[in-house]
Amino acid sequence: MSDSLRDEVHQAARRAKVAATALATENRQRKDAVLRAMADALLDRAPEVLAANERDLAAGRAAGLTDALLDRLALTGSRLDGIAEGLRTVAGLPDPVGEVQRGSVLPNGLELRQVRVPMGVVGIVYEARPNVTVDAAGLTLKAGNAVLLRGSSSAEQSNSALVTVLRDALVANDFPADAVQLLPCADRASVQHLITARGLVDLVIPRGGAGLIDAVVRNATVPTIETGVGNCHVYVDRAAEFDVAREIVLNSKTRRPSVCNAAETLLVHAEVADKFVPEVVAALRERGVTVHGDERAVRLAEGVVPAVAEDWDTEYLSLDIALRVVDSLDEAVAHIAEHGSGHTEAVVSTDVRATRQFVARVDAAVVAVNASTAFTDGAEFGMGAEIGISTQKLHARGPMGLPELTSSKWVVWGEGHIRPAS
Amino acid sequence: MSDSLRDEVHQAARRAKVAATALATENRQRKDAVLRAMADALLDRAPEVLAANERDLAAGRAAGLTDALLDRLALTGSRLDGIAEGLRTVAGLPDPVGEVQRGSVLPNGLELRQVRVPMGVVGIVYEARPNVTVDAAGLTLKAGNAVLLRGSSSAEQSNSALVTVLRDALVANDFPADAVQLLPCADRASVQHLITARGLVDLVIPRGGAGLIDAVVRNATVPTIETGVGNCHVYVDRAAEFDVAREIVLNSKTRRPSVCNAAETLLVHAEVADKFVPEVVAALRERGVTVHGDERAVRLAEGVVPAVAEDWDTEYLSLDIALRVVDSLDEAVAHIAEHGSGHTEAVVSTDVRATRQFVARVDAAVVAVNASTAFTDGAEFGMGAEIGISTQKLHARGPMGLPELTSSKWVVWGEGHIRPAS
Structure with missing residues (x-):
């Protein structure tokens, strides 16, 4: 694997980490505003997105992709409407960040609270559908995370156009552009660099066929969530x-x-x-x-x-x-x-x-x-939207919505408390 | 790595999975009774445990272990009292299994509940202290899990004696002995076989120094929880x-x-x-x-x-x-x-x-x-006991008690509900 590609992926992850630090303390109002601005921008700039998609489709046809795959890859005006509507739905969902999950006063007077905090930097590895690019960015952003998107090379032009629109909306709303980044997709090795970026990436979620999921879970050294295979x-x-x-x-x-x-x-x-x-x-x-x-x-x-x-x-x-x-x-x-x-x-x-x-x-x-x-579906379960369906037992099981994209933090408030020797 | 060692570890995992299936539907009364029986048995059979520990200590002295390491390895009557008391504490803690985490009736009348269920088969990889053998077995059992214990070779005799006592107590109380198993520890490869037993092991928790934890997390293909390094x-x-x-x-x-x-x-x-x-x-x-x-x-x-x-x-x-x-x-x-x-x-x-x-x-x-x-300690936080302190963001963060040793299951009750085409 080339060292320069690894550097590129790791540098993106470092920028994502800086962005995640800023996102972690953003409030709901501002996050919802940027999500709605992204939805508006996708509709305003539909022509450039659809033109990029047409280039992917042309390349796909030339490469002999099946009609089913071309259909998964295709964007239309009405599909873009649906994608923008998805962002508005996420803006309307409660913010999981800051929710107090447990809390008590300990016998010694220490106040103890477990609160939801963003996961940090989340990587998503996915196959052809370009709508995943926007859905995943919206959900991870709402939960206060920076996202590293690694889509398929067949959707490179479409994903790149979509991410450009999203990043412009971030900047226009005084958010760090690096909250949403698209990783290089030409070389499979970029997946490997992403899933081994320990200390830089907090979670990777693979979305796609059984082969992709298995490869990610087997080779990752960062935490992953296995999704989707349903027998x-x-x-x-x-x-x-x-x-x-x-x-x-x-x-x-x-x-x-x-x-x-x-x-x-x-x-x-x-x-x-x-x-x-x-x-x-x-x-x-x-x-x-x-x-x-x-x-x-x-x-x-x-x-x-x-x-x-x-x-x-x-x-x-x-x-x-x-x-x-x-x-x-x-x-x-x-x-x-x-x-x-x-x-x-x-x-x-x-x-x-x-x-x-x-x-x-x-x-x-x-x-x-x-x-x-x-x-079995996040929307049917009342989650509003889902980032995938976990089939593992750790962290999240079943449809994953916004709370599943968060971690937690214990906060202890004292007044000079020290712990006696035992 | 020898295939026969891999077979041995995987067969133990398969037996653990069978035991876990039985444990998953055990009620609290029976689990608490067997935990108390284990505590009694450890005190009744203290002489054989202490004799086994003496053999480990003699071997350790011969191998030139430091006084600090020998102290970590040593069991005494009063340390055994403390270990037994730990089991009684766990018996007194609420059972996390069956707790309803979320629940609602969906607009279409489906009743939806998310309930805590056991994780399944939990592996623990740990260093010298023999008390971890009993602590980990007690906590995982209370949460309805089967445990695969992989201790250090320096504590082999002690761990083996302790596990024999625990398994006898399981059988005497009509529980499967294979709910608690000690894996071979002479060869480092047994750790590798444990942490790559996908489909057989649901979670591995490493407890020990930074080197051990890093090796487990990097090489595992089953889900792991990183514990303990505290700068x-x-x-x-x-x-x-x-x-x-x-x-x-x-x-x-x-x-x-x-x-x-x-x-x-x-x-x-x-x-x-x-x-x-x-x-x-x-x-x-x-x-x-x-x-x-x-x-x-x-x-x-x-x-x-x-x-x-x-x-x-x-x-x-x-x-x-x-x-x-x-x-x-x-x-x-x-x-x-x-x-x-x-x-x-x-x-x-x-x-x-x-x-x-x-x-x-x-x-x-x-x-x-x-x-x-x-x-920062499970007992101080009111958890009663802890299996470790997670420093990762997935699943559990901070001190891990019984709830952190469970997963969840969504249960959907309908009356012939089918989902309309969208």
Whole structure:
């Protein structure tokens, strides 16, 4: 890896740290004002952003990107409206900084308070979508952090234009421009330099496919939060109402098959499999879903493709679902423990004991009872916006909003207190 | 690294994961009962524990360990009493598991709750003190976790005897023995296998010197929490009362110089340096402290050793302190930002504005106003016990008690809710 690239990344991180120090003591009014100014500026300067995006799209077409990837990359006037509206939404959210999380007076009279403070310098490593550039900048800024954005090279022109607009708005509002910086993206090594900048970067969040996330988490020496891989299950208990179960399965699988909260495996209790499996398979096939079933499922319904071992561990992100018949709730819980990714797991049942057992024993960021897996989302959870969905257990688990972009500080107030020898 | 050692560590982690699944749904009554049974068993079986400790001490003496290290390694009847009492204290603490952290009913009627759940499998890597074996096992168990203990080879016999007693108590109380396991310690590679066991280990906490902590954090691919390095400062403002300032400096430096919350650098505002520096240097020297001062300090007081650049970054952990005269609060804040380790920073001042500025602008786990740095401690903060002091910003910052050994889970209750297309 080139030393000059490392220097470039580390110098950006040092500038971010200086900016973060200034941001840490900004009040909500000023932060909201700059977020709204950014929204205005994005609309005012839409032509230059869209022109930059057109250059990325042209390069993408020349490089043979798929239509799906080109669509992810594309900005339009209405998409820019949505991005600007996202900034206004963040401006309207409560400021997490300064919130007193715990507080007490100790027996010796010391006043103790734990308050939320910004995380400091946050790195975001992400793939094609240019909207992430603005969403991530808005959320990290509102939480008082400086952000280092490392987007994909296919969106370089778009990201650069967006960041220029954001930085100009920062400066115009008397904020440090280096609160938002775009890192070089031509060379993969810039990711490595970012995730090993110990002492300069407080947190890195990877957003993208499983390969990207795994590479970041494995190679980082700065703290990271693992996001997004969702091998989600729906378990239909013997006490499930079929109508409810069918609609939850269909919604969990087909609402948006490409997102991480989509269901990938259906588990059906053997006592109701004879009746429910043919019904749900027919409904899934009608929606264009390919069902990969175990032996019993293949026997019970027409058009089920025999599942292979990998199916249980596959996050299809497509109109495919694995289907297994289980003999008990225990077997369902064990299957999920072995194959789940700790994202979202749903149970459909009218039985109090079964639902309570499922909730208590399934280890995941979100456990849904008689509800679709599709509800795992920051906006649905009332967070206003999300920076990602954590599938790790440290710091944040599930959808991450503004509070998850903060740390805390203990403040101790005394009057000359000293600690006696013990 | 040998594959068989990796297999041994990973198999222990797999057994821990099975045990953790059972522990996750245990109630407080049963957890407290087994903690008390462990305390009783340690006292009942003191002779075999002390005999094992004697073997470690003999080996340590033969290997030429220093008296200080031998003292850290040594167990006595009264130390065992203290260790057992620690388990009873943990039994008396509230159970963090199941606590509802947030909860609401969403506009669509979904009931949403965020509840504390155990972290799962927690690894602890630590140095000589055998008491950590029991303290860490008690805290992790109370929070519903299985623990993998990786102690030092110099305490192998002691740790092994202690873990045998704890596991017997687990089994006698119908808990899985594998909730507490001691990993092989002869080969350093077992640490590496532990901290790279992704999917098997949820968290590793290193406890020990800076070298150990740095090695664990740098090489881990599982989440870690950085603990303990404390380059703590006391800043004496121009508005400080000298008596208060002197006592806080003396207590922060000399109460227990070898622990991480001890002060290592004193910063004095230039406006009061003429009077305060000679006074505080004399008081420090009287307590046997060597003062390493900048040019102005050397000029102002007798017996000040000229500081070199490294002094500002040194965690002495001894009767040494660095002393710098600063021209302003800004300069003090900047010095701390450059040299501090984010542990504990204290200000002594009667001025409201100065103290508020210091609190807002200094970025550390604990900021103390007119109080000794020595208060940074889980027991002092009312946590009952601590597993370490985090100096990172992710998940936990400052003293870590039982809640910091938990994660959370979102539970969503619906009645057949599906999410509309957007």
